[in-house]
Amino acid sequence: MIRVAIIGQGLVALHFEVGLERLKNNEIPDYGVPLREWLPYKYSDIEIVASYDVDESKVGKTVYELARRNYPGDSIPGSLKDIVVSRGIHLNSMKGLPFKARGREEDKGIDAALNELIDEWRNLNVDVLINVMTTEPVEAVGDPREIERRALHGDLTASQTYAYAATLYAAKYRPVTFVNAIPSPLANDPGFIKLCTERKCTILGDDGSTGATPFTADLLEHMYERNRKVIDIAQFNIGGNTDFLALNLPERNIMKKKTKSGIVEDILGYEAPNYIRPTGYLEPLGDKKFVAMIVEYYSFGEFKDEFYILMRINDSPALAGLLVDLARIGRIALDRQAYGTIYEVNAFYMKRPGPHGSRAVSKYHAFQKLLNWLGISDPRHKA
Amino acid sequence: MIRVAIIGQGLVALHFEVGLERLKNNEIPDYGVPLREWLPYKYSDIEIVASYDVDESKVGKTVYELARRNYPGDSIPGSLKDIVVSRGIHLNSMKGLPFKARGREEDKGIDAALNELIDEWRNLNVDVLINVMTTEPVEAVGDPREIERRALHGDLTASQTYAYAATLYAAKYRPVTFVNAIPSPLANDPGFIKLCTERKCTILGDDGSTGATPFTADLLEHMYERNRKVIDIAQFNIGGNTDFLALNLPERNIMKKKTKSGIVEDILGYEAPNYIRPTGYLEPLGDKKFVAMIVEYYSFGEFKDEFYILMRINDSPALAGLLVDLARIGRIALDRQAYGTIYEVNAFYMKRPGPHGSRAVSKYHAFQKLLNWLGISDPRHKA
Amino acid sequence: MIRVAIIGQGLVALHFEVGLERLKNNEIPDYGVPLREWLPYKYSDIEIVASYDVDESKVGKTVYELARRNYPGDSIPGSLKDIVVSRGIHLNSMKGLPFKARGREEDKGIDAALNELIDEWRNLNVDVLINVMTTEPVEAVGDPREIERRALHGDLTASQTYAYAATLYAAKYRPVTFVNAIPSPLANDPGFIKLCTERKCTILGDDGSTGATPFTADLLEHMYERNRKVIDIAQFNIGGNTDFLALNLPERNIMKKKTKSGIVEDILGYEAPNYIRPTGYLEPLGDKKFVAMIVEYYSFGEFKDEFYILMRINDSPALAGLLVDLARIGRIALDRQAYGTIYEVNAFYMKRPGPHGSRAVSKYHAFQKLLNWLGISDPRHKA
Amino acid sequence: MIRVAIIGQGLVALHFEVGLERLKNNEIPDYGVPLREWLPYKYSDIEIVASYDVDESKVGKTVYELARRNYPGDSIPGSLKDIVVSRGIHLNSMKGLPFKARGREEDKGIDAALNELIDEWRNLNVDVLINVMTTEPVEAVGDPREIERRALHGDLTASQTYAYAATLYAAKYRPVTFVNAIPSPLANDPGFIKLCTERKCTILGDDGSTGATPFTADLLEHMYERNRKVIDIAQFNIGGNTDFLALNLPERNIMKKKTKSGIVEDILGYEAPNYIRPTGYLEPLGDKKFVAMIVEYYSFGEFKDEFYILMRINDSPALAGLLVDLARIGRIALDRQAYGTIYEVNAFYMKRPGPHGSRAVSKYHAFQKLLNWLGISDPRHKA
Numbered sequence A, B, C, D: 001m002i003r004v005a006i007i008g009q010g011l012v013a014l015h016f017e018v019g020l021e022r023l024k025n026n027e028i029p030d031y032g033v034p035l036r037e038w039l040p041y042k043y044s045d046i047e048i049v050a051s052y053d054v055d056e057s058k059v060g061k062t063v064y065e066l067a068r069r070n071y072p073g074d075s076i077p078g079s080l081k082d083i084v085v086s087r088g089i090h091l092n093s094m095k096g097l098p099f100k101a102r103g104r105e106e107d108k109g110i111d112a113a114l115n116e117l118i119d120e121w122r123n124l125n126v127d128v129l130i131n132v133m134t135t136e137p138v139e140a141v142g143d144p145r146e147i148e149r150r151a152l153h154g155d156l157t158a159s160q161t162y163a164y165a166a167t168l169y170a171a172k173y174r175p176v177t178f179v180n181a182i183p184s185p186l187a188n189d190p191g192f193i194k195l196c197t198e199r200k201c202t203i204l205g206d207d208g209s210t211g212a213t214p215f216t217a218d219l220l221e222h223m224y225e226r227n228r229k230v231i232d233i234a235q236f237n238i239g240g241n242t243d244f245l246a247l248n249l250p251e252r253n254i255m256k257k258k259t260k261s262g263i264v265e266d267i268l269g270y271e272a273p274n275y276i277r278p279t280g281y282l283e284p285l286g287d288k289k290f291v292a293m294i295v296e297y298y299s300f301g302e303f304k305d306e307f308y309i310l311m312r313i314n315d316s317p318a319l320a321g322l323l324v325d326l327a328r329i330g331r332i333a334l335d336r337q338a339y340g341t342i343y344e345v346n347a348f349y350m351k352r353p354g355p356h357g358s359r360a361v362s363k364y365h366a367f368q369k370l371l372n373w374l375g376i377s378d379p380r381h382k383a
């Protein structure tokens, strides 16, 4: 059994929850789950035991109710009636967004709020925490002691605070994996990794790798393996979900720019001028974002070629599918006592794989590293 | 030194010849040459000693003259004045095309023509033959004795006859590598591979892997590694060079369809409906072809995503860059006495890698196999 | 009241029937109906009184039953239970397609079949016949007497025979409009136009103008009005409905090529090399076809620009929307006794506007001509 | 003869100057000049007599020298040696950009600078001033007296000051047309139009209509004429010329957003959610910008269709071609004493056609209005 608690009951969480239940019920195939049934843990081993949010229109509702409102179609598993959204810690993470939010620290103070949280997790025997809350503007802290100091003063962001709570929980009750699917640098914060290693917890992160970014990584690998010289890359993203709404605020937009840079040079071996950015919010696009991309390169004889790539991607399902793996791998990490963070896992699933300073590799390479770490072999390559 | 003879003095040959000389002169960087300076043989080791064609407007001309006519720009190396185009064997390979062609077998019979050819190669000490003649309609023969029988009756196609000549040359004078960059099944013909193994020659083939096909292979790998279910793939190619002109004839078009099928299922593990085809000839596009592609797939939760890919690719330079590797690898094969064919080389460079019956893999996997076979390691992965 | 009979109970017919009933019920807005509520006839004036097909799986079924099977979603108006598909005239129009078909002439001969048909139309007081049957290979006849001669010997195609029946009906009972939404040259056959004029009937045609063709016409107008020199145009279409399946047969494909050529030169004033073609059938695309297009042109100073256009279009609804206008205009034509054919109507709604020899104009120009002919003014331009 | 002075010796000016001379020399066809040879004034009637800039690296150089540096290829007409770039008025228009700039007002004060300018123009008998300087952040003034007041205090922007100078020149010496090809609201400033009408000058503007904007206008017209309901439009522009560099500064970017809004609603008759913006600067793209666009709409039956449009456009030549018309029309306006501004001209050539408050129409409609105003008929429509 893998007991999972969700932080941020948004669209990604919803697609994870509905999809997982439907998977367990054999109502859908496991498309979009990279490691499918290759892992020792099965889909039915995953149980979602809690979900946290701060949006007043969500707290207190069941996931079933929220799915009725926001998930397309009618096939909402009844089992989602059992998950009631609890109030999380806010710390102003929703500032500037058109939603009414309130955190439990606002009444009782941060200290009491933290203690309540980890008590809840203990009662539920939580193994894996999955962070899919709204993108927040934040910098790495770097030092474990500084993290502790700030945590007590309410001077961390919401994600940092949840991750800090995870270390407390691990120290006090049982090891835990914190899957950080959002851009906040946690697996990339040496302070958090140190704290985790000390306290028997694991952070997988940062920022789930879906959409155009992993595809670009592999496209660059394709270029590298032909020794094509990339002249420039431009990439635009536009969508209509609340994630894009949040990213439209400049201070949050910068979080994505950060996670997306770096890969170009690491994979190609040289810096290629690029303009890679989530750009705009356009409400009627909904969750199905539009990506447009140009790549220009020199071929043999210095002739100039061009690739143009357009994508229409259901944004939230893409990450939700990865979470089905990450929940299971999170548990495997605990079984193996692999505390701190795990580059081999992050390299495939994350846009900005921790630990800080690791080199970006193509997702092709990362996939092989991942299978190796897991001790799995690709069935296509078996004799 | 690697002595190379070209078969088919068309646009690909021209880009190979001009590019190679400019590379040797340090006039251009080695973009588009996958193995760059990683091989024991250097660019300056390659010497083009002969070129064969049957087009009356080319036979007897120097490559320099042809480059003046057909290569963009003014930077034509003077050294190309030394290569005079010789008359090859025709066997009707240009049938239906608007060019006046004549083969040397038309005067003196196939037997004498073959003997002349291999005598010329002997005098030039040819190591590597590169076949880049016009795509011809042809089926594999299968049996070495049948090949010999048909060769003597002029019942093989031009490519088959050149390859047969290579086996004669190898048997009589010295080992040789025949690089088959066109769709004719030679490395995929068990008869030819058998004949080669017996006679100390190597065929690398078939059909140089450039353009949308290798990219599609890697795109499918990307899909596979995320367990996305590909719903359909459509891909169109249109160009304005004489290769597209030839492919526009239905009996030749089918040659490309053949080399392109199969990869989808081998990589994905299931058959995905596809329509992948070179389609049209549009003269003003010249050598810069246009490729349009759609890929639809199911993501997690059976949501449908779409990729649209457009490419503008300089067709001939792409293959010419690969030939810079293949000439060198052709020589390495001889050094290693690796006769017959070499899957590890074909898998990366060819659309339909021989030997017959081998499984298609993504180019990413093929690249690793290739480096392994060559005993090279990717400098990015060195400590 | 406008009494409409449908010929060819396929996907276009279905979208017309379902859409029209839903329009009348105010269940959907009138998107895709160019003349919306600007015409003297209202949507509720249109009544579909008959539908003909030869597919054994359709004849005898109600349109409601067929809609349940083939129309997406659940909102099928119950009123469609009243339309039962009758057996039409086959004359081998389904040859080569994977459907079991049988025409009423097969039992009783063509003469009796024709008489039955026009008697049915008389009983139903049919005003407008809409031809949306499968694309058939056919050439114009040219001479009215030859048409009569061939009709009696069953030597016309199915569409020609239906159109001939329309002239008989008009001569004997009452004027009728025959809307020819398929590529068969009827409005472009001087013989049919002559026959119609003699017998008080009107043919609007040929080949409904939807998808990429009208868009290309307007794009070319845009180029012309900037004096850009179009260098080349390539356009591919691929889809997964039975229309694409039929067009995949080479002799039918040629029908579309014909209707699409000509426009380039007429609009630009010079011939621009082009490759415009419906190309492929790919079943999972269903009715939502994929169009890819490139246009290259010279700008000021002979600099070369490029446009790339991709479309995903629901094929059948696009034509169905036009039919809502054409049924009403068909009736207006009769009110005005405008027999023969009407260029001003065809120029906007048809790919190959009759009469034969008329010049192609951009759809912008055609729209103005259409409004003029109808005596309507664009509300945006009113004071 | 039409004597033209250029304001802003950038890339657009260069393409206009080189192209015009080459046109006069019959070295290039007149592609990209919408009205070609249909106007009473010929290309050879246009003479460029002066050019102003404030960039220290340009002032004092001949246009020939600048063309050698910045115009592709070698065909620079020698006649351009006659045009020496004069120092213009700066007023801080280059603030924040990485160029060293200095205006003649910086030494001698605004008043003297203005007087010098109009004296120069008088000596050269200038008929038409063409403003193609760097996009500046600016708001309309509205009142002629306020304009005069601010002019004397150096409180107008550079463009406004040049336009003000034009009114002084017209009042004192001779009527003049000021072509405002940049986003600054001049033809849209009722104050400037009033001043012009009083003083016998004409402003054509604002913001030359090239690239994706006019194409979008006509695409929307195409949608309107089919009653398709546009759901959303997103459009990105990225380029590598100094215009994009300037537009990358947020306060300048807003100038383009302004000129591009409004057209959607005016043409469609309803507001469609849109995100239309010049977005990024990517140096290696140079003058050949990349535009990506998505348009989603409802077809008949509320089925959702999508268009994806990609463009590669040589940015500066596109505007330069229009200037060949605007110089000639500027002169025709003077011949006709059509002072103030001319909507019929602006509607076709400008993104934000003056006077303020005029309705956007499709370019197709605008072209007809333009021909009407000029008394020209489209040769395609002649009998």
Ligand SMILES: NC(=O)c1ccc[n+]([C@@H]2O[C@H](COP(=O)([O-])OP(=O)(O)OC[C@H]3O[C@@H](n4cnc5c(N)ncnc54)[C@H](O)[C@@H]3O)[C@@H](O)[C@H]2O)c1
Residues within 6 Å of the ligand: A007, A008, A009, A010, A011, A012, A013, A052, A053, A054, A055, A058, A088, A089, A090, A091, A093, A094, A132, A133, A134, A135, A136, A158, A159, A181, A182, A183, A207, A208, A209, A210, A211, A241, A242, A243, A315, A316, A317, A318, A319
């Ligand atoms: N493909 C993808 O969708 C993808 C990929 C990578 C990363 N991500 C990241 O995943 C996150 C979630 O995306 P989404 O589309 O579900 O967004 P969303 O806006 O639908 O959901 C975010 C939820 O987090 C809640 N929240 C905000 N602050 C909180 C707090 N302090 N405590 C608890 N809950 C809080 C919000 O109320 C909201 O319900 C985003 O940060 C996004 O950047 C998404």
Ligand SMILES: NC(=O)c1ccc[n+]([C@@H]2O[C@H](COP(=O)([O-])OP(=O)(O)OC[C@H]3O[C@@H](n4cnc5c(N)ncnc54)[C@H](O)[C@@H]3O)[C@@H](O)[C@H]2O)c1
Residues within 6 Å of the ligand: B007, B008, B009, B010, B011, B012, B013, B052, B053, B054, B055, B058, B088, B089, B090, B091, B093, B094, B132, B133, B134, B135, B136, B158, B181, B182, B183, B207, B208, B209, B210, B211, B241, B242, B243, B315, B316, B317, B318, B319
């Ligand atoms: N990217 C690529 O361009 C690419 C990729 C894979 C394969 N290929 C294959 O490479 C080949 C060459 O392409 P290309 O663009 O240079 O074509 P091309 O038409 O420019 O050149 C082919 C040349 O072969 C000559 N030829 C024909 N029959 C001959 C014979 N019997 N003996 C000697 N010469 C003969 C022709 O006269 C012509 O000069 C084609 O078969 C093509 O399918 C090209």
Ligand SMILES: NC(=O)c1ccc[n+]([C@@H]2O[C@H](COP(=O)([O-])OP(=O)(O)OC[C@H]3O[C@@H](n4cnc5c(N)ncnc54)[C@H](O)[C@@H]3O)[C@@H](O)[C@H]2O)c1
Residues within 6 Å of the ligand: C007, C008, C009, C010, C011, C012, C013, C052, C053, C054, C055, C058, C088, C089, C090, C091, C093, C094, C132, C133, C134, C135, C136, C158, C159, C181, C182, C183, C207, C208, C209, C210, C211, C241, C242, C243, C315, C316, C317, C318, C319
């Ligand atoms: N946007 C568009 O869909 C579009 C645009 C222009 C023209 N068209 C034309 O409209 C026609 C219909 O398209 P569709 O998508 O509905 O095709 P479809 O294949 O779904 O339907 C055609 C129907 O015609 C029937 N039919 C064939 N022969 C017949 C005969 N002799 N008598 C009576 N019925 C007969 C078939 O059984 C079938 O039910 C095609 O010819 C197509 O080329 C369609």
Ligand SMILES: NC(=O)c1ccc[n+]([C@@H]2O[C@H](COP(=O)([O-])OP(=O)(O)OC[C@H]3O[C@@H](n4cnc5c(N)ncnc54)[C@H](O)[C@@H]3O)[C@@H](O)[C@H]2O)c1
Residues within 6 Å of the ligand: D007, D008, D009, D010, D011, D012, D013, D052, D053, D054, D055, D058, D088, D089, D090, D091, D093, D094, D132, D133, D134, D135, D136, D158, D181, D182, D183, D207, D208, D209, D210, D211, D241, D242, D243, D315, D316, D317, D318, D319
């Ligand atoms: N297709 C197009 O290129 C297009 C279309 C519409 C509008 N425009 C507008 O045209 C203008 C010119 O574009 P460009 O590509 O040539 O840009 P550019 O940057 O190449 O040239 C602008 C020139 O103006 C000069 N300048 C700046 N301030 C000046 C001043 N106060 N007095 C005199 N000169 C001054 C600069 O030094 C520079 O040389 C821009 O405002 C652009 O927005 C261009």
Ligand SMILES: [Mg+2]
Residues within 6 Å of the ligand: A012, A241, A243, A244, A315, A316
């Ligand atoms: Mg998201």
Ligand SMILES: [Mg+2]
Residues within 6 Å of the ligand: B012, B241, B243, B244, B315, B316
């Ligand atoms: Mg080729």
Ligand SMILES: [Mg+2]
Residues within 6 Å of the ligand: C012, C241, C243, C244, C315, C316
């Ligand atoms: Mg159809």
Ligand SMILES: [Mg+2]
Residues within 6 Å of the ligand: D012, D241, D243, D315, D316
């Ligand atoms: Mg510009």
